[in-house]
Amino acid sequence: MMPGETDVEAIVRKHAVRNAMEYGRAMEGPVLSKSMQELPLPKPEVRALALMVKKVVGEVNSLGKEELEKQYRVYAEEFREADARKAEASSRHNFSINGASSGNFTTRFPPEPAGYMHVGHAKPLFIEDELRKAYSGKLMLYFDDTNPDKERQEFVDAFKKDFLWLGIKFDGEYYASDSIPVLYEYASKAISAAKAYVCSCSPDSISSDRAAGKGCIHKAQDPNTNSRLWKKMLDGDFGDNEAILRFNADMSAANTTLRDPTLFRIKRAEHYRQARRFIVWPTYDFCTPIVDSLNGVTDVIRSKEYEMRDELYFAVLDSLGLRKPRITSISRLKITNNLTAKRKIRQLIQEGKVEGWDDPRLVTISGLRKRGVRPSAIREFSLSSGMGTSESVVEIGKLLGCNRKLVEPQALPLRYSYSPAPGYTECKLMLIGDLMNGEEFNDNSLTLRTVYVEESAKQLKEGSIIKLKGIGLFNLYDATGMGFYSL
Ligand SMILES: [Zn+2]
Structure with a gap:
């Protein structure tokens, strides 16, 4: 500390000296922001601080080279330690899961082929890839495709093209819709065990019952009646949306996802992969846990927004006596001022406001590729927030910054x-x-x-x-x- 200097001034001077050493000349902006991060409480007003920064930066910039180096040596050790701590913190993004063990790890990446891959998908994908490496395990590709209205082969192909470009190779792939006959068998089992029932209430009364926490008249139907009605559903005796199969769970559960969710619904539509083979389609809530369990998945990595559904995921498996994978929640990577919602992108395409899914203004993987963003920049960006659960909202500028560093040379x-x-x-x-x-x-x-x-x-x-x-x-x-x- 210089004689007569306050604590605040000492902090400002330290950052001004470092800034001058690094860039040849100290600049007020960076010195101000570095100082702000480190100020003791109570913090001075920004305006007063800015004036002090101006004064100190002026002083530091008037120092001769020798004097500057001499002053820097005072802080050198402190900076070296701080840098080491920071480097350690970022490499501490060690990708690991409590209880996971080497050689016994299988996870899957579950896109729905209803749109193009975007940068938000990349985070869980790259984390799964890191975990696969860490545990010498497997990463499977699982297309979650049981919604015939929205899914297309075009999207399956586009996802695969993006994976190839991103340098991700899977250890195998499977499709939810191929498992539908098996899922029908599990539905029959659930019905026989009074764990599922056929409900023909209107969507309005179902949602008001859910809100009120009370069961409908169908909840108490006996298994034989449910079996008969389920067969009628499969035989096509009901129209679209006239009946659903529901999980017989707990209509008064605090976790509302457990209030007898839909397991199957009727939809007569052409499916891109199964054509018209099925009219009764499983929901995500029924299909995903069973398909995971049957395919040997040991670990599911999914974003925190699904946390409410974890209990339901396990309840479905418990009701059928199936093995339960472990679920690890991670936060989503949100990009400010950019679009990732499929519905909104589709609308912009329809209105002719963007060229297509690969418009370079979009943060779809194909859009970024067209723009000139490199796969390794997307990887670095995706892994930068680690496996934490606190929401990360990031500017697209950060991704572009990673990329510029990479391509500039x-x-x-x-x-x-x-x-x-x-x-x-x-x-x-x-x-x-x-x-x-x-x-x-x-x-x-x-x-x-x-x-x-x-x-x-x-x-x-x-x-x-x-x-x-x-x-x-x-x-x-x-x-x-x-x-x-x-x-
Ligand atoms: Zn009902």
Whole structure:
């Protein structure tokens, strides 16, 4: 501490000195934010602090090189220790599960083929991949496809293409819809054991009964009646939505997911994989635990938002006497100002506001690929918050930052001009901003700028990264039209 200096001033000086050592010159912004993180209580007002930062930064920047180095040595040890702690904390994202053991680990990644893979899916996928490595286990691909209205082969293919590009290889794959005949057998077992019943109440009365915590007249039906009605469901004697099979659980449970949820529903629609083979479809709540259990899954990694359903997952398996996998909850990675909801993306596509699922403004994996984001940047970004359960809300800028660090060394610097010139060729720079402005679609999310770059650019292949000094990094997406997306 300098003579006569306050604690606050000493902290500010320390950060100013380090900033000057690292960048040749201290800057007020970074010094202010570093100081804020470390201030003792009570904290001074930001305005007063900013004035002090200005003063100290001025002093530090006027120091000669020798004096600066001398002052830095005072803090060097403290910085070294802090850096080591930080490095340890980030490598402590050790990917592990209590009780899991090597050689006895199987998990699965469960996409529903009802849309394209987006960056939010990548977090659990990469964590599962890390766990597979840690336990010399298996990672299976499980398509959760028992909703014939929404699912398409196109989406299955797109997921697979994205996995390939991300460098994820699975140890096997299976489809929920292939298990439907087996699931029918388990439904019959549940009915015989009075664990399930056929209900033909209207959706309105079902939801008001659920809210009131009371069972309907069908709950007490005897197993023989339920078996007969279940057979009628399978034979097609009921219309769509005229009857459902429900879990006979607890209508007054505090956990509302246990209030006799639907196990099967009737839907006459063509399924992309099963065509018209079935009219009675299992729900996620019935299908997933059984398919996991039967396929040898030891560990389920799912996001915290499903936590309420964990009890139901186990209750279904208990009612059938099936082996229970272990469930580990992790937080979702939310991206601010970006769209991941399938329904909303579909709407933007229908309205012609985006080009398709691979529009480079979207955070779908195919959109990021088109934009020039590398798989290793997506991996680094996805794993950066570890396996914790506290909600992480992250700016897309963080992913792009990871990516820029990675591609910048390979970027080809090109000379350019804003007006046509001999030896220069016209190129289109598509500048990408946030797709959403709050909840609203942002019409300015893509802006076109024309510049003229060295003719040698014509030799570049799609996917090449160029650097235009003063503008930024760009990915060549259309070599013949010389089109570039901003990174
Ligand atoms: Zn009923």
